[in-house]
Amino acid sequence: MITEMKSFTPSKTGCLYLVPTPIGNLDDMSVRAVKTLQKVDLIAAEDTRNTQKLLNHFDIHTKQISFHEHNTQQRLPELIAKLQEGLNLAQVSDAGMPSISDPGQELVAACVQKHITVVPLPGPNAALTALIASGIKPQPFYFYGFLPRKTKAQQEALQKLGQLEATFILYESPYRIKKTVAALSAFLSPQRQVALARELTKIHEAFLRGTLAQLEEYFASHEPRGEYVIIVQGRSLEPTAVEITAEQMCKEIEELVQTGKKPNLAIKTVAQKYQRSRQDVYNIYHGLEEKNE
Known part of the structure; x- marks a missing residue:
C-alpha cells in the first residue's frame, strides 16, 4: 500500500533532516542548511570532531551525537526513539550528501518504516560537481562510488562497469588512484576517455582529462594528491576496435x-x-x- 508522507505537514513525531555539508569550500554551505542545523534538537554526525569545526565556523551550538558505519546498529534504536519522542534531528556526513558513500541510508530506511518524516536538503555533491565539468557526456550516468578492495570482487565490478553504455562515476583516494587507473585500463580499452577531478572546490582543485593510457603515463611521473572523482566514458562511445585475429x-x-x-x-x-x-x-x-x- 502506498502512503503519501508530506514533508512540511505537522506531525507528532520529530523530523529527520538530511543536511549536505561542503566538500571543501565552506562558502558552499547554504543558508537553509545553516538554519536547519541551528534549529534542530540534535545533529547525528559521521565524525563529531570534523563537524564541530563546521559548527564553530557558522556559530552553531546544537548538540551532536556520533553516527557512523561502526556504530550504526547501536545508534539506530536510540535515534528513532528520539524522533518518536518529537525531537528533530539533522544527519550529516563529513562532506557532501548523507548516504552517498557515507552513513545515512539505514537511518532513512528506519524512518520510512516508522512513518517518520524525512526532509532532504539540496547541496554539495562531489560526483555531480565533477560530472558537469568533466567534458564527458553527462547523461545517462551511473554512480558506483568506491570499488571493492578485494581483487576478485573488484575485477567482477570492473567487468560489469566496462559494459555500461552510460558514463559511470567512481570515488578514489590518493593512495589507490594509480592502481585503480591501471585496473580500469586493463579491463576497459586503454583508449577509453576519462576525467579525474581532484580536490573539488578547494584551492588545489584540478581536472585531468584524457585516455586511460595517458593517465597511466601521467601517474608514472606525478605523485597523486587529494581525493579523486573518476568520470569514465560509456562503452558505446569508445573508438571502434581494429579487427585482428x-x-x-x-x-x-x-x-x-x-x-x-x-x-x-x-x-x-x-x-x-x-x-x-x-x-x-x-x-x-x-x-x-x-x-x-
Missing part, C-alpha cells in the same frame, strides 16, 4: 618479446594499438579464453 595478436606480442620487451609490456602495447582491453589480450596470449569456455 587472436593468432595475429599473439604473433605481434611474440615479436615484441623477441626485441627485449617484457611480456606484460608487449601485451599492453598491442592492446593499446588495437584499442582492446589489456585483460582480453592477456587472456588471448596465455590461452585463458579457451580454458574459461
